[in-house]
Amino acid sequence: xxxxSSSPYDQYETVIGLEVHVQLAxxxxxxxxxxxxxxxxxxxxxxxxxxxxxxxxxxxxxxxxAYAVRLALALNSEVQLHNTxxxxxxxxxxxxxxxQLTQDQNPICRGGYFRLRLPEGERLVRIHHVHMEEDAGxxxxxxxxxxxxxxxNRAGVPLLEIVTEPDLRSAEEVDAFMTGMRQLVRYLGIxxxxxxxxxxxxxxxxxxRRRGETRLGNRCEIKNLNSMRYARxxxxxxxxxxxDLIEAGGRVAQQTLNFDPATGVTSPLRDKEDAHDYRYxxxxxxxxxxxxxxxxxxxxxxxxPLPWALYQExxxxxxxxxxxxxxLTEELPVAKLYKAVCAYTPHHKAAANLIINKILPWRAExxxxxxxxxxxxxxxxxxxxxxxxxxxxxxxxxxxxxxxxLMQQPDAEPEKLAxxxxxxxxxxxxxxxxxxxxxxAAFPDKAEAYRKGKKGLLGFFMGELMKRSKGQAExxxxxEALERLLG
Numbered sequence: 001x002x003x004x005s006s007s008p009y010d011q012y013e014t015v016i017g018l019e020v021h022v023q024l025a026x027x028x029x030x031x032x033x034x035x036x037x038x039x040x041x042x043x044x045x046x047x048x049x050x051x052x053x054x055x056x057x058x059x060x061x062x063x064x065x066a067y068a069v070r071l072a073l074a075l076n077s078e079v080q081l082h083n084t085x086x087x088x089x090x091x092x093x094x095x096x097x098x099x100q101l102t103q104d105q106n107p108i109c110r111g112g113y114f115r116l117r118l119p120e121g122e123r124l125v126r127i128h129h130v131h132m133e134e135d136a137g138x139x140x141x142x143x144x145x146x147x148x149x150x151x152x153n154r155a156g157v158p159l160l161e162i163v164t165e166p167d168l169r170s171a172e173e174v175d176a177f178m179t180g181m182r183q184l185v186r187y188l189g190i191x192x193x194x195x196x197x198x199x200x201x202x203x204x205x206x207x208x209r210r211r212g213e214t215r216l217g218n219r220c221e222i223k224n225l226n227s228m229r230y231a232r233x234x235x236x237x238x239x240x241x242x243x244d245l246i247e248a249g250g251r252v253a254q255q256t257l258n259f260d261p262a263t264g265v266t267s268p269l270r271d272k273e274d275a276h277d278y279r280y281x282x283x284x285x286x287x288x289x290x291x292x293x294x295x296x297x298x299x300x301x302x303x304x305p306l307p308w309a310l311y312q313e314x315x316x317x318x319x320x321x322x323x324x325x326x327x328l329t330e331e332l333p334v335a336k337l338y339k340a341v342c343a344y345t346p347h348h349k350a351a352a353n354l355i356i357n358k359i360l361p362w363r364a365e366x367x368x369x370x371x372x373x374x375x376x377x378x379x380x381x382x383x384x385x386x387x388x389x390x391x392x393x394x395x396x397x398x399x400x401x402x403x404x405x406l407m408q409q410p411d412a413e414p415e416k417l418a419x420x421x422x423x424x425x426x427x428x429x430x431x432x433x434x435x436x437x438x439x440x441a442a443f444p445d446k447a448e449a450y451r452k453g454k455k456g457l458l459g460f461f462m463g464e465l466m467k468r469s470k471g472q473a474e475x476x477x478x479x480e481a482l483e484r485l486l487g
Contacts, residue, residue, distance in 0.1 A: 077112030
């Protein structure tokens with residue numbers, strides 16, 4: 001029987017809930033026409049609305065609503081046909097209005113779940129709700145010893161906040177959740193998901209409790225983690241800190257924390273606010289958002305294939321391994337290309353190998369806007385057929401010579417291009433037998449050694465034959481010719 005662990009850390013369970021902020025890929029901000037793109041000279045993408053000037057009135061970005069509905073449907077959430085905006089009041093230097101436009105009482109969707117794929121299998125993480133809101137500006141504290149600088153370009157950028165139930169149990173699960181969420185928002189086309197630019201970030205609500213306990217412990221919120229490496233370090237440190245505190249007889253205070261990547265330590269920013277601290281009240285300048293069931297149904301019909309559905313299809317229908325299916329579904333354009341190639345060839349594994357080993361590395365080297373592979377799916381299927389069906393081109397010659405040539409001439413017929421490059425293999429018995437006779441005559445000692453039992457020398461003879469045929473000998477027929485001659 002396994003002995004219980006003596007480590008105090010093993011006696012506790014970690015409980016984590018996430019607040020994930022997704023910056024939406026809209027052209028303009030949430031409530032005005034300012035440019036919402038990342039970057040730009042500081043404080044140039046602003047207007048009276050995003051600067052919080054008195055009398056400036058907001059106007060809702062319709063695309064933000066459409067994107068929120070799209071995400072809600074992908075998460076199996078219930079879309080609220082009638083939802084409203086509220087003011088969340090707090091005072092930071094990078095929040096010019098002194099409040100944030102968000103949704104408190106009536107968010108755009110409630111409930112749902114996210115499919116979390118883990119090494120041990122899939123499980124569901126419950127979603128509490130998703131709401132629309134605007135981002136704040138950016139404070140920079142490291143540009144000057146005496147002053148902090150404020151860039152308001154990001155103020156008013158549209159966000160969706162996904163609030164989970166406390167269903168996650170480790171830093172690894174948070175990593176898997178955020179990786180999967182980045183994949184999902186890219187599939188849906190609602191965000192670029194670039195964590196390094198702040199397009200996807202999360203606040204982690206972390207608590208611990210003794211194993212077997214059902215009541216939640218006091219939680220601490222680690223703010224604005226936009227790197228999964230930092231998130232893992234922050235969670236691991238905070239879990240240890242809380243357990244050490246409890247074991248020493250202390251009590252975990254409910255706080256908002258900052259994580260310093262340089263030291264790997266979390267530190268208090270302030271006591272954790274509750275809803276009443278923000279003095280929420282309905283925004284008087286924005287009317288309710290009213291959707292119809294028909295609009296929601298149309299959005300559902302327009303959803304792209306979702307990553308977990310494609311993953312399962314690739315495993316079940318195409319016979320791929322979990323590993324290959326995972327690689328091919330990381331990006332929607334790649335998954336679509338794989339399905340398109342498989343529509344023209346039964347060699348599903350060969351198609352997966354081609355994309356994983358050749359096309360994915362090629363895509364990784366291209367700029368974002370130039371990642372469409374130049375060779376069409378039917379052409380790629382014919383390329384595979386030359387290797388798998390007709391055996392007219394060896395795999396090595398096809399990958400090393402034919403594919404690069406096809407990328408330069410994507411409209412060329414693969415077989416004709418292979419012929420022009422001298423890559424077509426021959427199984428002509430007389431031709432192969434003649435080459436075999438030349439080789440055996442040239443190496444009589446090795447031929448005699450083969451006949452006496454050194455069968456490994458067949459590889460040497462095959463190499464010589466392929467060299468003399470300039471790679472055009474069909475391997476199976478060439479091997480048969482040599483074996484027949486060598487006896």
